[in-house]
Amino acid sequence: MALFFINRYLGDEGDDGSSNESRAKALLAKLQRKAKVKEQQSLSCQEEYQSKTTVENDGDTSVKKKRKNKGVNLDETKHPKKRKVSPPDPEELSEGDNARKKKDRKKMQLTEEDKELLKNDDEMVEKIQTDQSIQDTETSPSQTGFTILGGFEKKIIQKVQRVLPKWLAEPDVIQRDITSNLVPISDVPGICTKLQRKLESNGIHHLFPVQAEVIPAILESVSHGLLIGRGGYKPRDICVSAPTGSGKTLAFVIPVIQALMERVVCEVRVLAVLPTKELAQQVGKVFSSYAEGNSLKVVMLAGQKSFATEQASLSENRGGISHSLADIVVATPGRLVDHINKNDGFSLEHLRFLIIDEADRMIDSMHQSWLSQVTKAVYRPRRVSEAVSIFKRTEPAPITAASLSPPQMPLQKLLFSATLTQNPEKLQQLGLHQPRLFSSVHSRSTTNPESQERFNFPQGLTEYYVPCTLSKKPLLILHFILRLKFSPILCFTNSREAAHRLYLLVHLFVKTKDGPFNVCNVLLPFYSTTFCWHRVGRTARAGKSGLAFTFLLGVQENKFIQMVKDAGSPGIHKQIVKPGNLKSMEPCYQQTLLELGNTIKVV
Numbered sequence: 001m002a003l004f005f006i007n008r009y010l011g012d013e014g015d016d017g018s019s020n021e022s023r024a025k026a027l028l029a030k031l032q033r034k035a036k037v038k039e040q041q042s043l044s045c046q047e048e049y050q051s052k053t054t055v056e057n058d059g060d061t062s063v064k065k066k067r068k069n070k071g072v073n074l075d076e077t078k079h080p081k082k083r084k085v086s087p088p089d090p091e092e093l094s095e096g097d098n099a100r101k102k103k104d105r106k107k108m109q110l111t112e113e114d115k116e117l118l119k120n121d122d123e124m125v126e127k128i129q130t131d132q133s134i135q136d137t138e139t140s141p142s143q144t145g146f147t148i149l150g151g152f153e154k155k156i157i158q159k160v161q162r163v164l165p166k167w168l169a170e171p172d173v174i175q176r177d178i179t180s181n182l183v184p185i186s187d188v189p190g191i192c193t194k195l196q197r198k199l200e201s202n203g204i205h206h207l208f209p210v211q212a213e214v215i216p217a218i219l220e221s222v223s224h225g226l227l228i229g230r231g232g233y234k235p236r237d238i239c240v241s242a243p244t245g246s247g248k249t250l251a252f253v254i255p256v257i258q259a260l261m262e263r264v265v266c267e268v269r270v271l272a273v274l275p276t277k278e279l280a281q282q283v284g285k286v287f288s289s290y291a292e293g294n295s296l297k298v299v300m301l302a303g304q305k306s307f308a309t310e311q312a313s314l315s316e317n318r319g320g321i322s323h324s325l326a327d328i329v330v331a332t333p334g335r336l337v338d339h340i341n342k343n344d345g346f347s348l349e350h351l352r353f354l355i356i357d358e359a360d361r362m363i364d365s366m367h368q369s370w371l372s373q374v375t376k377a378v379y380r381p382r383r384v385s386e387a388v389s390i391f392k393r394t395e396p397a398p399i400t401a402a403s404l405s406p407p408q409m410p411l412q413k414l415l416f417s418a419t420l421t422q423n424p425e426k427l428q429q430l431g432l433h434q435p436r437l438f439s440s441v442h443s444r445s446t447t448n449p450e451s452q453e454r455f456n457f458p459q460g461l462t463e464y465y466v467p468c469t470l471s472k473k474p475l476l477i478l479h480f481i482l483r484l485k486f487s488p489i490l491c492f493t494n495s496r497e498a499a500h501r502l503y504l505l506v507h508l509f510v511k512t513k514d515g516p517f518n519v520c521n522v523l524l525p526f527y528s529t530t531f532c533w534h535r536v537g538r539t540a541r542a543g544k545s546g547l548a549f550t551f552l553l554g555v556q557e558n559k560f561i562q563m564v565k566d567a568g569s570p571g572i573h574k575q576i577v578k579p580g581n582l583k584s585m586e587p588c589y590q591q592t593l594l595e596l597g598n599t600i601k602v603v
C-alpha cells in the first residue's frame, strides 16, 4: 500500500483541451477492454457452471467442496473491494445438491452484478467525455489534484488611526520662536539668586522658551528635597522635544545643579548619558561651568582618558571604605557600562537624576543595553547597611497602597531630544514613570501622520538642495564656498576620507586661484534621518538664522525630499546652479584635481 500520494502538476500543457481528450480516449479504451474481459469471464463462468453440473452429478463430495471454494476465490479476484469475503456457510457443507445449486445461482447473480458495474463504468466514461467538452477552457481543481486557494482579492481596509497616550497627544507647548519669546531670568520661578548671578556672569540675561518652561518643572520635583518627591510620591519623568540649538542643555543643567547645591555627602546623584564623546564633552563643560563655586564635582566617562584615570577620578579609598569623588557624571554608553561592570568604586545607588540627552539617538542604539545596566546598578545595594536603610530603593512596580508607604529615593528620568518619537516600542524601552512632555512640535501638525519620528527644525533655518552629478559635485562645492562667500561654513561628508579629500581640494584650489581664504563649510549630510537633521541643526542655533545646502545626485532626490517632508520640515528649496556659472572655474579645477591626485599619492 502506498504511504503517500504524490500529486504532480503536469504543467499547463497537461491541462490543455487536446491532451484532456486523448487521456479520456485512453481511459475509455481501457475501460472497454476491462468490460470485454469481464464479459468473457462471465461467459466462461456460465460454461463452467454447465459442465460442473454434469460432472458433479457423477463425482464425490470432497471434490465438489474444493471447487465450490475455488469459485468463491475467483469471484474475489474479480471484485476484491466491491464484495465482502464471507466465511463458508457451514450449512452449505452439510446440505446436498440443492444447496450447491442455490450457491451457484448466487454466483450467477454476482456476475449479473458485474455487468451492472460495467454498465456503470460505461456511464462514467460518457460523463467524463461530456464533462471534458464543458471544461475545455477551464481546468477543475479535482482534475489537477490541487486545491486552489481563493479569497485573496484586494479589499479596501480602513486605516487604523493611531491613538496616542494623553501625555504624548497633549504636551506642554514650547514656543518655537526664540527671539520673540525670551523670558527675563528673574521672571522664571524657582531659580536661586546664586545661579541667577552665575547666568548673568556668563552673559545670559534672558532664558529661552524651553528653559523658561522646563527649569521650573524640574525644580518643582525637588522642592521637598532630593530624597522624596512632592507629597511622598515619585516625581514624574520629564521629556523635552525642542529644536537643535534651542538651549536644552541649560534647561537641565540649572535645576540639577540647584538641587544638588545643598547636598552634604558626595555621591553620584546625576548621570548624563550622550551618544558621542564630543557631545559629552560639550555638556560636561556646561556642567563644570555652573558647578564651579558650589563644591560639586563633575567627572567625564567618555573615553578621553584611560580607564584607570577615570577610575581614580570617580572614587578613593579611605579607611578601607570607598568614597565617591563625583556628584555629576557625564558619560557615553560604552564607557559607562565598562565602569558599572569593572569598577567597584563606581556606585549608582544614590542616583537621583538620569539625563538622557539626544534621546532619539540613545534609544536607536541601546549600546550594550546600557539603560537596563544602569537601572540594575541603581537598585542593587552595594553595602549591607544600604539594604536595611530607611531609604532602601526597590525597582518601580505597579503602585499600590503598600508600595507607597515606605519612603523611597526616586530615580527621575529627564529626556531631551530634537526628535519626538511616538513609537510605543521605543518609548517602552525607557520605562518612563507618568511622563510629562514639553514639545514645540504639535502632534496634529501638517506633516505625514504615518511618520513616528518628527524633527524639530530651528525656526531660523532655510534649507536648500542642490541637484548635481558625482563628477561635478566637488566643483559645485567650490562654487558655493568661494563664489557665494558664505562664512563661516561647516561641511559634512559621509566618511573621514571624503572629508580629507574635500579639505585638500579646497586648500589646493584656493592656493592656485585666490590666495589665502577663510574656509569651512558646505553641507553634505550623511544619508540617514537622525544624523542628517542633527547636522543641519548645527546652524540656525540660539534663535539665529542659517542656511543648509544638501548636494544630491539625481537618484537621491525623491527619497531625500520625502524624508524631509516626513521629518516635518517647513520646506526645502531647489537651488540650481547653471553650468555657465561654473565654466570660469573649470580650468583651475582640472589642474587642482591633478595636484590632488599627486598629493594623495604622496600622503
Ligand SMILES: Nc1ncnc2c1ncn2[C@@H]1O[C@H](COP(=O)(O)OP(=O)(O)OP(=O)(O)O)[C@@H](O)[C@H]1O
Binding pocket: 203, 204, 205, 206, 207, 208, 211, 242, 243, 244, 245, 246, 247, 248, 249, 250, 417, 418, 537, 541, 542
Ligand atoms: N538663554 C540663553 N541666552 C543666550 N544664549 C543661550 C541661552 N541658552 C543657550 N544659549 C546658547 O545657545 C546655544 C545652543 O544651546 P544648546 O547647545 O543648549 O542647544 P541644544 O538645544 O542643546 O542643541 P542641540 O540639540 O543641538 O544639542 C549655545 O551656544 C548656548 O550657549
